[in-house]
Amino acid sequence: MNVKDSEIKTLLETYKQITVLGLSDNPSKPSFYVPDYMRNQGWSIVGVYPKPHSAGGFKIYQSLEDTDPSERKFVQVFRASDKIPGLVEEILKLGGVEFLWLQLGIEHPEAEAKAEKAGIRVVSNRCLLVEHKRLF
Secondary structure (H helix, E strand, O other), X not given: OOOOHHHHHHHHHHOOEEEEEOOOOOOOOHHHHHHHHHHXXXXXXXXXXXXXXXXXXXXXXXXXXXXXXXXXXXXXXXXOHHHHHHHHHHHHHHOOOOEEEEOOOOOOHHHHHHHXXXXXXXXXXXXXXXXXXXXX
């Protein structure tokens, strides 16, 4: 993680569009209710999920590649830690990502270092909902 705690609020104020990888169709899962919370706080949210769904009225893409580059400057991730190296490779190939947020319980130091080396700001193992409530 290359983002200092003192920088998180500024980054959240800067990036008002979030692409959520793994946005679930199950309202009881954090991968649904965290993005829903952020949308209710004024952020624009689109999701990426392999199976199409319309839960919560979110726009859902089947892959990160399908998103518009302007939508993927801030990417929030709900995927297993062992999937992060492949995700970082995909992000570096596609370009456009400036801020990568790995949700609570998700971290992969080597992949994070690779993203950071490419100039991407990284927060790992933190819950966006918890951090938003703490800072705002």
